[in-house]
Each structure stands twice: as structure tokens, then as C-alpha cells.
Amino acid sequence: MRTIDPTQIATKDLHQFILGAVGPRPIAFASTISADGVPNLAPYSFFNAFSSNPPILIFSSNRRVENNTTKDTLQNVKETGEVVIHAVSYAMARQMALCSIEYDASINEFEKAGFTPLPSERVRPFRVAESPVHMECVVDNILPLGEKGGAGNLIVCRMVLMHISEDVLTPSGRIDPHKIDLIGRLGRFYYARASGDAIFEVVQKVNELGVGFDALPYAARHSPVLTGNELARIAALTQLPSREEALADPAVVEAIQQCNNTAELHLLVRQALERGDVEQAAKLVVAGD
Amino acid sequence: MRTIDPTQIATKDLHQFILGAVGPRPIAFASTISADGVPNLAPYSFFNAFSSNPPILIFSSNRRVENNTTKDTLQNVKETGEVVIHAVSYAMARQMALCSIEYDASINEFEKAGFTPLPSERVRPFRVAESPVHMECVVDNILPLGEKGGAGNLIVCRMVLMHISEDVLTPSGRIDPHKIDLIGRLGRFYYARASGDAIFEVVQKVNELGVGFDALPYAARHSPVLTGNELARIAALTQLPSREEALADPAVVEAIQQCNNTAELHLLVRQALERGDVEQAAKLVVAGD
Numbered sequence A, B: 001m002r003t004i005d006p007t008q009i010a011t012k013d014l015h016q017f018i019l020g021a022v023g024p025r026p027i028a029f030a031s032t033i034s035a036d037g038v039p040n041l042a043p044y045s046f047f048n049a050f051s052s053n054p055p056i057l058i059f060s061s062n063r064r065v066e067n068n069t070t071k072d073t074l075q076n077v078k079e080t081g082e083v084v085i086h087a088v089s090y091a092m093a094r095q096m097a098l099c100s101i102e103y104d105a106s107i108n109e110f111e112k113a114g115f116t117p118l119p120s121e122r123v124r125p126f127r128v129a130e131s132p133v134h135m136e137c138v139v140d141n142i143l144p145l146g147e148k149g150g151a152g153n154l155i156v157c158r159m160v161l162m163h164i165s166e167d168v169l170t171p172s173g174r175i176d177p178h179k180i181d182l183i184g185r186l187g188r189f190y191y192a193r194a195s196g197d198a199i200f201e202v203v204q205k206v207n208e209l210g211v212g213f214d215a216l217p218y219a220a221r222h223s224p225v226l227t228g229n230e231l232a233r234i235a236a237l238t239q240l241p242s243r244e245e246a247l248a249d250p251a252v253v254e255a256i257q258q259c260n261n262t263a264e265l266h267l268l269v270r271q272a273l274e275r276g277d278v279e280q281a282a283k284l285v286v287a288g289d
Helices: A012-020 A072-080 A090-098 A109-113 A228-235 A241-249 A250-258 A262-274 A278-287 B009-021 B072-080 B090-098 B109-114 B228-235 B243-247 B250-258 B260-275 B277-289
Strands: A001-003 A028-033 A038-045 A045-050 A055-060 A083-088 A135-142 A153-164 A183-187 A190-193 A199-201 B002-004 B029-031 B039-044 B045-050 B055-060 B082-086 B133-142 B152-166 B183-185 B190-193 B199-200
Touching: A012 B045, A012 B152, A028 A055, A028 A072, A038 A072, A038 A109, A038 A183, A045 B009, A045 B045, A045 B055, A055 A135, A055 B045, A072 A083, A072 A153, A083 A153, A090 A109, A090 B228, A109 B228, A153 B009, A183 B055, A228 A262, A228 A278, A228 B090, A228 B109, A241 A250, A241 A278, A241 B002, A250 A278, A262 A278, B029 B055, B029 B072, B039 B072, B039 B109, B055 B133, B072 B082, B072 B133, B072 B152, B082 B152, B090 B109, B228 B277, B243 B250, B243 B277, B250 B260, B250 B277, B260 B277
Parallel strands: none
Antiparallel strands: A001 B152, A028 A038, A028 A083, A045 A055, A055 A153, A083 A135, A135 A153, A153 B002, A183 A190, A190 B199, A199 B190, B029 B039, B029 B082, B045 B055, B055 B152, B082 B133, B133 B152, B183 B190
16 A cells, blocks of 8 residues: 655645545535625535534535635625525536636625525525525534644534425435435546446445454355355344255255365355345355355 | 424434435544453444544534433543544445444454454554554544433544555555545435446536636526536636637537527537537537527
């Protein structure tokens, strides 16, 4: 591995390594307004939710790496203490990117980026009609993390009202990831679209104690075929079948007789997993040990 | 839109709306060690980078919504003040998910999840060999955001050493998003894989002042065909061609003559954009106004 000491590398290079390693990052598309009434829109990807009770969202408006200046959003939240944070769907990507341009503070990014302003209910900044989720927030705190170029300024936001488009909800009223079609930020000029085949499911109940890798037979843990993701599905079972239970299954006995080696047997384990039959996969693994 | 007042909804329901709206979230796969030496591994998706100088990563170990208890990771960082935060690639997904199971504090998740521990250089917790990026951190601060179930506890981490697998670097030494193959967290049991077709590029220099939507011709801004993403590529140009320049291009004149209406012309604009010829798209838009 390449080892990097943060004190021994230029900030701009460290910044890019962090951007490439910590991702995909959700985007806070932040609407603010200056004390004298100029609206501002800007995207921030040093952002996340951090608490649901109270509902806290935090984003950082960093001091610019190249010249240590600060951004209009930071000035506006210092002046007014309010912000609307929007979710960013794929359909908004390039209009949002226009709002990353450093227009003069007098410029209204709603007009530059072609977004439609909607009045908020609890705060002064406008909402972006095109976004599927609007979170009206008051700023509880602004915490500087340093004074040099590249230093973050944590903007700690308490959500006071949330608006969700009916278009992104399931019939039972939950947010459907395929419908909301979010994008996240990666390093450099890369983004990730959380949609279609990129979405996958891992159902893992936190209170179902999986047997773990350490309970898998030796041949499984050292499989020439099975991946960590495949073995983990078996390790997530709360109980493995006994050898007797496995060998009581005629299909398992037949599989053992047909296979010439562990690799062949583990290909059958893979097929069982692909069918979603984790119990059968477990029996094959146990019987083959 | 559906409007939600956070003070008028059960925390568990608000929590799910926040998880569905703020995403894809990067995952801090956190390795800690208790004062008496038991290693712990757990994934946290209330996480991001927030500063590059100093290099600050923050994740939240929340009080559980259902019973207001806290997690082993939080106890360990209080005891030892150290953590290694790992990037999570797709190949690690299900093994990582095993670490979200609430095993007793005496259980070593490296063994349960089948991960290989590596000694760190600057801190005591082990690194996860299977992860493409290891960030050794000291904990600068722990900031509670509340005392009820669902309240976050911000764990403010200062990175003291970063390790990046050579396998995820480009020949010029940058992190390649396709090679690192990160996953992010969405709501409920959904994850997003930032890889393959899910990765897209938006090149937008912050100091190139795009003309903006407000400079586009009326017919373009009200196009029956063109999407916001398509129009934004033209609005990102630093200058639009004049009508004279556009009509001096024989291909543009021919297009105007062939099209019966704005919709037909804008389909040609789309074709130009799909070819990557934004200048030609701009000429067609200007000439057709």
C-alpha cells in the first residue's frame, strides 16, 4: 500500500486523496439568502445527516485550498442563520453544477441555473422546486476546523420542516431509491448515480446473531472459489445445519458424489446462493468439509 | 409535496425519511479497540470528510432509536481516543454487514466477519487488510447532539496516516473510482454501488463563468424537448455565438430549413450534445430563436 503522512504532502494532493477515498458523498444543495436579500445556491459534498432526534444535518463550507478565501454560503448563514438543504436527483445534475461556478455574490444562482424558487414556510431562503426533498433548517452552530486553506467550517443545521415530493414515495409512503434517483459525489469530476442496477439490497438484522466466519468449516473459509460476499451470506445464518442434517438431504448426497473436488462443490454452493437458497448452500458447505 | 414537521412524527419514521433523502452516504468502517484489548469493527453511514487541512473525518455513533442505548465503538473511542476508518468496496459489502450485528462487546468482529487484522503504525486499533483505504485517526472531540434515542454523537477524527492500495490507483497515482468500487448507504436495506455505468462525469470549472439559463433564448428555456441537464451544458458555455455567427454555418442553415418546428430543431440540438458538440448545439439554439 501507499502510505501518506498528511503533514508531508501538499494540501491540494491530500484533498484529492480524501475526495477519492471518502465516497460516494451525498450532496447538500444549499439555498441561502444574504442580509440584503440576494438568494444563493451552492452544492456541498462534505455533508451528511448526523442525528434524527434532534434532526441534525451538517455540511462544511471549506476555506478554498488555493487562496484561503471563504464562500457566499458561509457569509449568508453567518448573517441570517438559515438554510434550505435540498436532495439532488440525477435530473438536476448539470444545473446544480452551474451553481458551483464562483459567480459574484450579487448574482442569483436560481436564475443562472434555471431553477424555480419556491417560498419556504419556516425560513427566509427559497426552496428549489425541481428538487425532490427540501429540508428547511436553522443553523445552530458554525464550528471552524482551522484557519488555513482547506480548513472546514462545520455548519450545524437543525431541520425544522421537511418536504418530500409525492413522486418519490412508494404506495406505502416510504422514499423509493429508484424514484428519488439521487446522485453522490466522488473524486475529481466524477459522480455516482444511485439508481437502476447500481442499487442492491443487503438485509441484515442487527439482532440476529449470525454464526460468523469463525464457525464456517475450514474448507469454506479457504475456498478456492467462493468470495467474501458469498461466504458472508452463509456466515449470517443464525445456525448452521449439522453434518447429519446435511447428509439427510438426497440432493446434497448426490452433489457430494458428483463433485471431484472442493472447487466443483463450491460452484454448486454458488449456484444455490444465486437461487437465494442459503440453507442449501450451508448444507453443501457443511457436508463437503 | 408531503410536508413533515419533525416535532409531530415518531423518531423512527423521521429517521427513515432522513435515511431515504440524504444519500448515497459514504460508509466509515470503524476499527476500534477497548481499554482491555478487544477489537471491534462496525459500519457507520452518518459519516463524511469535512476538512483537508487539518484532515478531519466525522462519524456519528447514534443512540439507538428503539432503546436509547449506545454502541461499543463509542465506548471504545471514549476509552482510547483512537480509530481506524476504512473505505468499503463492493467486495466487502456482506462481510461489513455482519459487523452491524450487535454481538456482545467481548466478541471480535474481525473473526466473525472473516476480515484480516493488520497492525496500524500510529494507533492501536487494527487495520482491515481487505479494505482499499485505511485512515489512522486520533479522536479530537466527541460532541453529543442530544440525550434521547436517535441522538447523534459526533466523533471528530483527525487523520494521522493514510494507506491506499496500489490496486485502486491510476498510473499517475490518483484514486480511480472504477477500481476502488465504493459502496454507499441509502435508506432501509438499500445500498448503491459507485461503479461501472453508475459513474458519470461533469466537468465544471468553478472559475469559468457560464452564461447561465437567463442568457439562453426564450425558445430554449421553454423547450418542449430539451431537459435541464441538456440546457445546462449550453448555459455552461462562457459565451454564446451571435445570431450572425450561427447563421454563417451552412449546417445550421440547413437544419433550420429542414425543421418544421422548435421540437424538431431541438432534437437536432440533442444529437449535437450527444456527439459532444456543445458549440454546434448552441448555434442551433441561437439560430432557431
